[in-house]
Amino acid sequence: MKTFQMQCKFEIIRVLRNRYFVFWSLVMPILFYYIFTNVVNTNAPDKAEWQAHYLMSMTVFSVMGSSMMTLGIRMVQERSQGWSTFIRITPLSDTVYFAAQMMGQSVIHLLSITIIFIAGALINDVSLTALEWVMSGLWILLGSLPFLAIGTLIGMMKKVETAAGISNVIYMVLAVAGGLWMPLEIMPKMMQSIGKWLPSYNFGNGAWEIVRGNMPEWKNILILIAYLAVFMLLSKYVRRKQEAV
Template sequence: MNAFKMQCTAEIKRVLRNRYFVFWSLLMPIVFYYIFTNVVNTKAPDQDAWNAHYLMSMTVFSVMGSSIMTLGIRLVQEKAQGWSTYMRITPLSDTVYFAAQMVGQSVIHILSVVVIFTAGALINGVSLSAFEWVMSGLWILLGSIPFLAFGTLIGLMKKVETAAGISNIIYMVLAVAGGLWMPIDVMPKLMKNIAQWLPSYHFGNGVWEISNGSLPGWKDIVILVAYLAVFMLLSKYIRRKQEAA
């Protein structure tokens, strides 16, 4: 347990020192939020509701990117530097190592949620009930777990450049196609149908429902859990194949 706590603490410190994380996970979502709620005329019938909706979208966008890119690329870097090989000869098991990575990243997600929620309240005066703020934050933290699992999958790649390029593309496609940049209602029918099966859409939809005073639907939960299972199984299978090679 002490080894697990120490590893989690080390991961948190390392992420906070990463300028890449600060830009992609904190600064960029806030800039996008300001632009799409104060500069671009979206012609939203209810501006207050749109401000709250897009605040949740950008928070999800931030946490999803942190899970996929920050975690995934860091794991590849550690492998390239021989750190993961060194860890195998220590008493720390692979399970504890990866769990500490995910827990450390989740603690960072709390910072992201607090910072972006605060920005929304200050920039546009977004006002939700205490229950809605807390439930939105909890949903985002729990909903990020499948993307953390996907981050460990990215972390199995051999080259940092490859991992960075692929994770960037996947991240942006999931964000746009999942309705985080613009509602899927304004997309073509084909895009709407695709979005219904993407984890990013259901990640966002759950928190949109909460900010509207409802609760996430069963489909949002089932699809996110299904993706979590797939990503974990793939990650475990590929890791075993690599160790056996």
């Protein structure tokens, strides 16, 4: 347990020292939030509801990107530098190593959620009940698991450049098609039909429902669990194939 705790601590420190993480996971979502709630005229009938809705969108956007890109690219860097090979000759098991990475990333997510929530309260005086703040934060934290699984899958790639390029494309496509940048309702019918089955939409919709005073839909939960299972199995399969080679 002590080894696991120390490894978690190291993973957290490494992420916080990463300027890429600070910019994409904190600065950009807060900047987008300010622009789309104070600069761009969205013609939202209920401004307060839109501000709360978009705060959840940008928090989900931040955590989703951190899960896939920060974790995935870091894993590729470690493999290319021989760090993962070195770990195998230490007493630290692979299970503890990967669990510590995911746990450390989850702690970073909690920090990101807190900072962006505070930014929303300061920028637009977003007012939610204590239960809504806590429930939406917990939902975003737990809902990030399928994207962490995507991050481990990206981490199986051989080159940092390839991982960075592919993760950026996946990140942006999921964000736009999942309704995180703009409501899915204003998109073409076909885009709406596709978007509602994406993990990004179901991730965001759970948080949107909470700030509207509801609970996440069962469909959102089941779809995210299905994506988590699929990406975990894929990651495990690819890793075994690479180890066999």
